[in-house]
Amino acid sequence: MPKVTFYPSKKTIKARPGQTILQLSRVARVAIPTRCDGNAACLLCKVTIEKGTASPLSAGEERKLAERDKARGMRLACQVRVLEEDLVVRIPESRWKSVVEKALERQRLEEEEW
Numbered sequence: 285m286p287k288v289t290f291y292p293s294k295k296t297i298k299a300r301p302g303q304t305i306l307q308l309s310r311v312a313r314v315a316i317p318t319r320c321d322g323n324a325a326c327l328l329c330k331v332t333i334e335k336g337t338a339s340p341l342s343a344g345e346e347r348k349l350a351e352r353d354k355a356r357g358m359r360l361a362c363q364v365r366v367l368e369e370d371l372v373v374r375i376p377e378s379r380w381k382s383v384v385e386k387a388l389e390r391q392r393l394e395e396e397e398w
């Protein structure tokens with residue numbers, strides 16, 4: 285039975301071949317944003333498969349993902365399916381989180397100057 289490990293949380297879960305990464309993230313209680321509930325429409329569920337071989341690009345991914353994202357190995361968690369191999373999946377940090385962290389760091393540095 286293949287296993288899927290999610291980063292950055294490092295949670296690992298057993299998977300059945302054919303399950304999508306989005307389905308498995310819900311079982312593992314790992315947050316992957318979604319607005320279209322798995323219909324390859326919102327593009328919020330982008331992940332990167334860092335290790336292992338997953339299902340080939342679906343028609344939805346071929347149509348929706350930018351060439352740049354495909355070249356970087358990005359996939360849609362709602363479309364990519366587990367095969368027989370273990371996978372390591374990275375969920376990108378949310379843009380808002382990184383913006384807030386940078387603002388807090390800037391504020392902390394300004395306070396240190398006083």
Ligand code: FES
Nearest residue numbers: 322324326327362
């Ligand atoms: S959940 Fe919307 S594109 Fe995957």
